Amino acid sequence: xxxxxxxxxxxxxxxxxxxxxxxxxxxxxxxxxxxxxxxxxxxxxxxxxxxxxxxxxxxxxxxxxxxxxxxxxxxxxxxxxxxxxxxxxxxxxxxxxxxxxxxxxxxxxxxxxxxxxxxxxxxxxxxxxxxxxxxxxxxxxxxxxxxxxxxxxxxxxxxxxxxxxxxxxxxxxxxxxxxxxxxxxxxxxxxxxxxxxxxxxxxxxxxxxxxxxxxxxxxxxxxxxxxxxxxxxxxxxxxxxxxxxxxxxxxxxxxxxxxxxxxxxxxxxxxxxxxxxxxxxxxxxxxxxxxxxxxxxxxxxxxxxxxxxxxxxxxxxxxxxxxxxxxxxxxxxxxxxxxxxxxxxxxxxxxxxxxxxxxxxxxxxxxxxxxxxxxxxxxxxxxxxxxxxxxxxxxxxxxxxxxxxxxxxxxxxxxxxxxxxxxxx
Numbered sequence: 001x002x003x004x005x006x007x008x009x010x011x012x013x014x015x016x017x018x019x020x021x022x023x024x025x026x027x028x029x030x031x032x033x034x035x036x037x038x039x040x041x042x043x044x045x046x047x048x049x050x051x052x053x054x055x056x057x058x059x060x061x062x063x064x065x066x067x068x069x070x071x072x073x074x075x076x077x078x079x080x081x082x083x084x085x086x087x088x089x090x091x092x093x094x095x096x097x098x099x100x101x102x103x104x105x106x107x108x109x110x111x112x113x114x115x116x117x118x119x120x121x122x123x124x125x126x127x128x129x130x131x132x133x134x135x136x137x138x139x140x141x142x143x144x145x146x147x148x149x150x151x152x153x154x155x156x157x158x159x160x161x162x163x164x165x166x167x168x169x170x171x172x173x174x175x176x177x178x179x180x181x182x183x184x185x186x187x188x189x190x191x192x193x194x195x196x197x198x199x200x201x202x203x204x205x206x207x208x209x210x211x212x213x214x215x216x217x218x219x220x221x222x223x224x225x226x227x228x229x230x231x232x233x234x235x236x237x238x239x240x241x242x243x244x245x246x247x248x249x250x251x252x253x254x255x256x257x258x259x260x261x262x263x264x265x266x267x268x269x270x271x272x273x274x275x276x277x278x279x280x281x282x283x284x285x286x287x288x289x290x291x292x293x294x295x296x297x298x299x300x301x302x303x304x305x306x307x308x309x310x311x312x313x314x315x316x317x318x319x320x321x322x323x324x325x326x327x328x329x330x331x332x333x334x335x336x337x338x339x340x341x342x343x344x345x346x347x348x349x350x351x352x353x354x355x356x357x358x359x360x361x362x363x364x365x366x367x368x369x370x371x372x373x374x375x376x377x378x379x380x381x382x383x384x385x386x387x388x389x390x391x392x393x394x395x396x397x398x399x400x401x402x403x404x405x406x407x408x409x410x411x412x413x414x415x416x417x418x419x420x421x422x423x424x425x
Contacts, residue, residue: 036152044117351366
């Protein structure tokens with residue numbers, strides 16, 4: 001969400017700096033116009049209820065808890081899937097949560113964002129979710145607010161063909177800014193799709209590598225572009241007061257491992273220790289070329305993917321990086337392997353699952369980390385793979401622009417498709 005608005009203002013700055021001339025000419029061109037969409041608190045502070053099942057239209061994050069799969073419908077809410085039988089998943093309903101992008105679950109409580117607010121929802125009975133707490137304005141810093149229009153939700157892309165009068169526009173390369181403040185992109189660039197803590201043995205679910213929410217040590221963590229929010233989870237399921245810690249710019253994902261949080265950023269990986277759970281401390285950073293970047297960690301090894309090809313993913317690197325993080329104060333690059341357009345990733349003891357966007361899902365043998373790139377076991381094509389969750393029974397959950405897939409990977413050479421819930425547009 002904030003990524004889009006950030007890109008918008010950076011774009012304006014770039015256009016203003018690069019484009020400082022006018023001319024008298026006109027051309028008919030096709031552009032993608034990004035129109036700002038605003039919402040008001042009255043529109044997103046609504047009751048939490050489970051409505052009838054809805055089809056997937058724009059799926060985002062996925063989360064697994066007990067026998068349920070939760071699929072985010074970007075900025076709309078959460079699909080609730082009964083996955084007791086992975087061969088016949090049942091869509092049991094939709095929780096309408098305007099502004100929802102991320103989620104995490106612990107002890108039958110679903111934690112989600114709703115634009116600036118954080119919701120704690122009791123899902124002991126997923127067919128009857130009930131709101132425990134709405135903590136307002138936790139994520140105020142992630143959004144721009146216009147006093148006249150409300151909170152900036154996102155930019156809606158609209159393809160426009162029109163005659164451009166050069167004398168009335170500032171322009172630079174394939175991007176231009178009209179004098180009324182609208183931003184345009186040449187359509188050829190648009191190849192992408194933005195108290196007392198709980199004790200005992202907490203039951204925490206499993207998110208994907210693209211997550212910006214996670215729960216560990218009885219605390220909920222959420223990352224913004226340059227900060228991390230930490231909130232204690234109370235025995236009631238509600239959360240306590242949030243603390244905010246500043247971070248380097250460009251944070252994209254979060255992954256917990258032991259006493260650390262590994263953050264993927266668009267220029268590297270950051271490691272935070274959470275000895276003091278409410279005050280995460282930056283221990284070290286590993287810097288790489290600018291690119292979109294999730295990370296997962298397996299023991300002393302971190303796997304990082306770098307991808308380009310979208311407006312928010314600059315650079316020219318498409319690769320898998322393998323890092324030694326045995327010394328959290330000095331992570332080191334061990335190997336890097338060229339990929340096509342790597343997105344999310346997951347692993348088992350001997351396999352690495354890597355999403356390649358429109359190129360599908362690849363399964364690698366990771367028993368020898370120096371040879372991963374040449375040890376492709378299988379390649380599942382004809383699907384869009386954005387993120388993956390690897391479960392303990394050798395099955396995987398895959399989400400992408402065209403739907404939700406489940407595979408049995410007991411034999412990784414011949415993964416078996418168990419089920420699919422397609423996107424309908």
